[in-house]
Amino acid sequence: MKYQTRKKALVLLADGTIFYGKSVGIEGTSTGEICFNTGMTGYQEIFTDPSYFGQIMVMANAHIGNYGVNDEEIESDGIKISGLICRNFSFTHSRVDSNGNLKDYFEKHNLVAISDVDTRALVAYIRDNGAMNAIISTEIDNIEELKKQLANVPSMEGLELASKVSTREPYYIGNEDSDIKIAALDIGIKKNILRNLANRGAYIKVFPFDASFEDLASFNPDGYFISNGPGDPEPLIGAQEVAKEIIKRDLPLFGICLGHQVIALANGISTYKMHNGHRGINHPVKNLLTGKGEITSQNHGFAINREETEANENVEITHVHLNDHTVAGIRMKNKPVFSVQYHPEASPGPNDSVYLFDQFIESLQAVKS
Known part of the structure; x- marks a missing residue:
């Protein structure tokens, strides 16, 4: 042209x-x-x-x-x-x-x-x-x-969008003969997340955004995953209830981005809309457990409240964003539950954080042994 x-x-x-x-x-x-x-x-x-x-x-x-x-x-x-x-x-x-x-x-x-x-x-x-x-x-x-x-365009704050991008029917990814099974709640899942789980030998059943805990549990999985996705996490009451049930039963759970926010809400930690969010492939994050820095891929316009996270006796901060000190990762004390605000699967972006998928698979294997 x-x-x-x-x-x-x-x-x-x-x-x-x-x-x-x-x-x-x-x-x-x-x-x-x-x-x-x-x-x-x-x-x-x-x-x-x-x-x-x-x-x-x-x-x-x-x-x-x-x-x-x-x-x-x-x-x-x-x-x-x-x-x-x-x-x-x-x-x-x-x-x-x-x-x-x-x-x-x-x-x-x-x-x-x-x-x-x-x-x-x-x-x-x-x-x-x-x-x-x-x-x-x-x-x-x-x-x-x-x-x-x-x-007439609605504000992103308060807007539920997971239903617009989630799968309508459950589907499977990976080797059906695998001894590791994961139930994934799709609230806007990226393909490379599923690739990373499947490449580590897992067999994944992906469920629609409105699936109940009973729906996910019917797959008899070894662990659960809540995906990334668009919009405000607060309207996702169903996903929050799923997370609460998984947590109550002491089952392994991993969340990324929107899934991270859902897990925080399930623990009584509020979320808020950021001034302009984090979107890029060179965001610096510090792993507080190892002291190491990670260059990460990020895409989010909401974040979880840091003060409430620090005050929550059941949750600890594992990762922080070094540009603005927002919470970039959490885990629950005495429960196999953790999540990150960024994208360890990248695509695009660096692979500094792919160890989190290994960590999740290891937690599933530990439960089975």
């Missing part, structure tokens, strides 16, 4: 601020909470991560699309972001094992995307003013109508 033929487009923030750019080619309008990711690679994994459902993504990396797409590098059944904002969009790509270009991929999923935006200024603005709802559109001549549409 020639640069001069591209249609003008805009980004309108909830506070009335406007940034201009040009359409990547899919005309239309899209709404959602605007957020930014600082990762320099892994855009396809980001776009297909269910945790980003309902969000318009600003990519801090200046070049998006330059290595195309690969069918093996997806984290769900398709694109989950509501829209994309970037600086430079590459209509051509150069990569040996690419399956195609990003524009065709967007057209397949009908994703509105805008480039030629001053993303450095936009990211700085979000950092200063916080994550907020936004609308992106090629209909730049009717800003007042866009403002009306934007006013």
Whole structure:
């Protein structure tokens, strides 16, 4: 596509601020909470991560699309972001094992995307003013109508989105002859989490977001897992009840991201919406149990209350985020339950934290022995 033929487009923030750019080619309008990711690679994994459902993504990396797409590098059944904002969009790509270009991929999923935006200024603005709802559109001549549409977009705070991305029917992953069985509650699970568990020999049954403890227990698993996902954790009453039942029975439980927040809520620890969240692949975390630092992949807009965690006699903090000292991991005292706020499976990101999957499998083996 020639640069001069591209249609003008805009980004309108909830506070009335406007940034201009040009359409990547899919005309239309899209709404959602605007957020930014600082990762320099892994855009396809980001776009297909269910945790980003309902969000318009600003990519801090200046070049998006330059290595195309690969069918093996997806984290769900398709694109989950509501829209994309970037600086430079590459209509051509150069990569040996690419399956195609990003524009065709967007057209397949009908994703509105805008480039030629001053993303450095936009990211700085979000950092200063916080994550907020936004609308992106090629209909730049009717800003007042866009403002009306934007006013009707619900806040991410209090929004339950797990039901929008969870599986509708249970399914299985891994070797059915394995002696390690895991029941996973899907509230927005990434494929690479399941790969990491299956690669360690586990046989996993994945259940829908509204499955009960009895549903999960019917698989007769050795342990339980609560996944990552989008939206506010507080409305997920069903998932919290599942976690409470697992905890009450002293059964092994591992949670990641939204699952971490659900486990905290099950322990009476509240959550809150962050100013702009953590989204990137270079976030520093300290493991308080070992004293070691980890570079981690993160994607969350909510966090658990640190003061309440420290005051909880049944829970201890295991990991902290070194940028803002938020809680990055917890475990229960005298129970085989632990969770982390970040993504040890990465995809994209570093592998500093994959030991957590080994730790979980070891806890299951210990229970069996």
